[in-house]
Amino acid sequence: MGAKKLTTSDIIILAGGGVMLIASFLPFYKLGDFSESAWSKVSLFPISWFPMVFGLVMAGHVAVTKLGRSNLPTSVLGLTWDQVHLALGSFAALTMLCFLIRSVDPVERGIGLFLMVLGSIALVVGAVVRTKEAPLAGGAGPVPPSPF
Amino acid sequence: MTTTPSTPKILLMAGGAVLLLGSFLDFAGETSAWGEGAFPIATLPALLGAAIAVVVALATFANATLSERPMGFTWSQVYVVVGSFVALQMVGWLITEGDKEAGFFLMFVGAGVLFAGALMHFRESPAAAGPGTAPPTPF
Numbered sequence: 609m610g611a612k613k614l615t616t617s618d619i620i621i622l623a624g625g626g627v628m629l630i631a632s633f634l635p636f637y638k639l640g641d642f643s644e645s646a647w648s649k650v651s652l653f654p655i656s657w658f659p660m661v662f663g664l665v666m667a668g669h670v671a672v673t674k675l676g677r678s679n680l681p682t683s684v685l686g687l688t689w690d691q692v693h694l695a696l697g698s699f700a701a702l703t704m705l706c707f708l709i710r711s712v713d714p715v716e717r718g719i720g721l722f723l724m725v726l727g728s729i730a731l732v733v734g735a736v737v738r739t740k741e742a743p744l745a746g747g748a749g750p751v752p753p754s755p756f
Numbered sequence: 757m758t759t760t761p762s763t764p765k766i767l768l769m770a771g772g773a774v775l776l777l778g779s780f781l782d783f784a785g786e787t788s789a790w791g792e793g794a795f796p797i798a799t800l801p802a803l804l805g806a807a808i809a810v811v812v813a814l815a816t817f818a819n820a821t822l823s824e825r826p827m828g829f830t831w832s833q834v835y836v837v838v839g840s841f842v843a844l845q846m847v848g849w850l851i852t853e854g855d856k857e858a859g860f861f862l863m864f865v866g867a868g869v870l871f872a873g874a875l876m877h878f879r880e881s882p883a884a885a886g887p888g889t890a891p892p893t894p895f
Contacts, residue, residue, distance in 0.1 A: 654798060672854075686878070687833055694827065695837045702879060704799045742759040746783065 612674045618736035621693065624730030625667025627723055628700070632660040635718030642719055656707065659700035659728050666693050666731055690739050697728070704728040711747035761816045761827055762879060768835060768874025769816075771866050772809025775842070777816045778862030784854050789863065798849065801842040801863060805870050830879035832874075842865045847877030 609652060614622075635643030636651040646656040672678045682691055704725045706716070761769070779789035779802035787796035796803075811831075814820035826834060846867040849860060 652797065652852050654851055655845065655848045658844065685836060687829075687837070691829060691833065691837075695841075699841050702800065703797070705799055709796055711795070713793050 614670075614674055615738075617734045618670045618674055621670050622667050623696075624697075624727045624734055625663040625670075627727035627730065631720045631723035631727055632657065634720030634723065636720045636724075637712060637715045638718045639715045639752055644717035645720055646724065652671055655703070656670055659703045659724060660740060662696040662700040663727060663731050666696050667690055667722070669693070670710045689697030690735075693735040694732075697732035700728040701725075701732040759816055759819075761812075762877075762880070764873045764877035765812050767817055767869050768810045768812045768839075768877065771839075771868075771870025771873055772805040772807070772812075774866030774869060775805030775863050776809075777868075778841030778859045778866055781862060782857035783859040783863070784856055785846070788859055798863075801845045801867055804838050804842050805866060807872065808835060808874075832878045832882065835874035836878045839867075839871040843871040 611707060623750040632646040634645060636646045636722050646660060647653055656731070669680070669692075673680060673689075680689075682688070687695070704721075705728075707721060708725050758814055764832050779799060781788060783789045783791070783794055783798055789795065789802055801879045811822065812835075815831075822831065826829075829837070833889070850864065
């Protein structure tokens with residue numbers, strides 16, 4: 609059994625999750641020669657770390673379902689995977705936007721923070737594109753008419 | 757006509773109110789969740805909790821007509837998703853460095869109440885049966 613073909617949303621989510629993971633190790637905040645990554649307590653770990661985890665869950669799900677064999681449930685707590693992606697992507701982007709707005713004078717924002725913002729936006733875009741590619745199972749769609 | 761809210765709805769409204777109230781008290785040091793350095797990251801759980809409380813109150817007391825499925829989610833699912841995120845954020849704040857004050861602990865309790873209300877509301881809803889679950893037809 610081979611790997612399934614990747615869709616546009618899959619590629620966006622995989623890229624977004626990858627960017628989030630790499631960026632989390634880059635300077636999140638910096639002051640002069642000193643910098644701290646998203647894994648540092650100074651950067652409000654684990655609040656700064658959650659968006660990266662959300663991205664990894666989304667990218668991991670895509671990788672497992674498309675690149676390998678999986679027996680994952682079709683729903684989680686009554687949510688379809690499309691909905692899980694939409695929720696995780698939205699919360700990742702919302703959290704990163706909060707970090708972007710947050711006043712941190714005299715500390716400066718680092719490249720890691722900016723890349724994580726971009727990665728989180730990619731995640732939410734990927735999640736939205738994913739819902740357009742396949743309607744939400746169990747969502748708002750009408751029930752097909754019964755032949756009886 | 758006054759409608760008596762169910763226990764999950766009371767918990768959702770109370771949790772949101774406690775979150776919002778706690779956000780105005782000292783969160784860490786002498787800063788509230790609205791203060792410099794904390795806003796808007798520490799404020800986010802309070803805003804989300806308050807939004808849930810307002811939606812539940814409008815639907816319960818004002819008979820407001822809400823979108824049946826916002827972005828494909830049922831309202832029970834929205835409460836669970838937002839409640840989980842708010843609870844996760846507050847647990848995250850608990851782990852962060854620094855002394856926490858009364859405002860934080862009030863928000864922590866509010867997040868727990870909101871999450872419990874969301875889970876109870878979800879368990880009572882048809883969405884808990886899972887997606888695509890249709891009632892059996894007689895044919």
